[in-house]
Amino acid sequence: MKNLFLIANPSSGTGKIKTQLFNVVNALSKEYRVTIHITCCRGDATRQAASLSSSFDIIVVCGGDGTLNEVITGLMQNKNHYNLGYIPSGTLNEWSSGLKISKNMKKAAEDILKNNIIPLDIGKFSNKYFSYTASFGAFTEASYSAPQDIKNALGKLAYFLEGVKTLENIRPIHLKFTCNDTVIEDDFIFGTISNSMSVGGVVHYDETVVELSDGLFEVLLLHYPKNLNDFNNLISAILTRDLNKNGITFLQTSKITVQDAGNVEWTLDGEYVPPQDTINIKNLHRAINFIVPPKK
Numbered sequence: 057m058k059n060l061f062l063i064a065n066p067s068s069g070t071g072k073i074k075t076q077l078f079n080v081v082n083a084l085s086k087e088y089r090v091t092i093h094i095t096c097c098r099g100d101a102t103r104q105a106a107s108l109s110s111s112f113d114i115i116v117v118c119g120g121d122g123t124l125n126e127v128i129t130g131l132m133q134n135k136n137h138y139n140l141g142y143i144p145s146g147t148l149n150e151w152s153s154g155l156k157i158s159k160n161m162k163k164a165a166e167d168i169l170k171n172n173i174i175p176l177d178i179g180k181f182s183n184k185y186f187s188y189t190a191s192f193g194a195f196t197e198a199s200y201s202a203p204q205d206i207k208n209a210l211g212k213l214a215y216f217l218e219g220v221k222t223l224e225n226i227r228p229i230h231l232k233f234t235c236n237d238t239v240i241e242d243d244f245i246f247g248t249i250s251n252s253m254s255v256g257g258v259v260h261y262d263e264t265v266v267e268l269s270d271g272l273f274e275v276l277l278l279h280y281p282k283n284l285n286d287f288n289n290l291i292s293a294i295l296t297r298d299l300n301k302n303g304i305t306f307l308q309t310s311k312i313t314v315q316d317a318g319n320v321e322w323t324l325d326g327e328y329v330p331p332q333d334t335i336n337i338k339n340l341h342r343a344i345n346f347i348v349p350p351k352k
Contacts, residue, residue: 058113060088063104063127065095065119069146073118076161080118080143083165088114095123105130114139114347116168118161120146121188125325128178128344129185141168141347151188151325154253154268155348167349175269175342177251182335186324188252190337193278193320194226194245228280232315235275240305243280245290249273249312249337259294271341275312277305310339 062084064073073080077092084090091112095101105115105127115138117127124142131138143164144152158164179186228243251268254260259276266274276299281287286303293301300306318333 057089058087059111060084060090060114060116061104061108061112062090062092062116062118063095063101063123064092064117065101065123065145067095068120068123072161073145076145077118079162080165083162084116084168087169095119099126101126102130102133106133108134108136108138110136112138114141114168116141116143116165118143118145120144121149121151121325122146122327124151125185125187125327128187131344132178132180132185132340137345139171139173139345139347143168151252154188154266155346156351157349168347170350171347172350173345173347176344176346177269177271178340178343179249179251179273180336180338180340181322181324181329182332182337184324184329185340188325189248189250189255190322190324190329191246191248191250191255192231192244192317192322193229193247229320231317231320233275233277234313234315235307235309235311238307240277242277244277245280245287246278248276250276251339260297262297269342271310271339272308273310273312273337273339275305275307275309279303279305310341312337 062081064077066074081090081092093104101123108115115127115131117124117140123146127140131140142152142157143161144157144159145161149159158167179190181190226245229245230243232239232241248255248259251273253263253266261274278290281290281303289301290303293299293304314335314337317335318331320331322329
């Protein structure tokens with residue numbers, strides 16, 4: 057029997073892993089010898105994933121987007137290569153939604169046993185990693201500042217409400233983006249470099265736009281509006297997925313450099329990252345072997 061290492065975060069989302077852990081382990085143990093690690097603090101999942109020995113065949117994460125980010129960061133530091141499974145139990149679970157992973161934890165565990173593996177791109181943000189997004193500006197603060205009980209009660213709406221609450225305080229963010237021979241320098245209110253069907257519960261892409269293993273990021277930048285009407289037009293364009301409106305820059309690239317970012321806070325998969333003056337972001341093509349449900 058092969059060995060499986062399960063990393064579970066009891067604090068993610070509503071904490072439902074506390075009542076579902078037996079069902080998850082019972083499902084996985086039908087084909088694997090399961091070793092369980094319950095995370096105790098931030099960074100613990102990264103340390104565990106980075107130090108795993110070659111005796112394990114598969115790693116499974118049970119938690120939210122932040123826990124998944126920690127495990128991927130650890131795996132990128134580990135010289136061994138594992139197949140990675142995900143049982144979402146967080147608030148948004150954006151990446152898993154795009155991959156059609158079940159929100160039912162027992163069903164997600166059962167799907168892992170089908171061992172349907174696809175290669176997925178991972179983002180490198182200077183010396184850090186992200187699975188689906190690196191974002192800055194309006195609405196991104198909500199991903200780490202909204203209280204967990206509010207997230208649990210309102211879900212995706214909490215992120216939008218937290219952003220709306222701070223609209224009157226939105227300031228222009230001056231940045232310079234260099235992508236191949238293209239330079240974009242302006243004032244912005246929001247930006248995301250992502251590999252996901254959606255970001256923050258606000259930005260949603262059509263399935264024809266995003267391919268999670270093509271070696272390319274989707275880059276979306278919202279330029280600073282001149283007036284309230286322009287701002288409303290930007291929000292309307294995002295909600296209707298119209299990326300050709302004035303004030304929106306959309307492109308796809310495998311790498312991008314951000315300059316003049318010394319006072320800009322970022323989030324990687326919803327986790328806070330302090331400002332850095334110059335940021336190099338690179339797509340690590342097909343860096344992770346990820347287990348997803350078979351297509352119906």
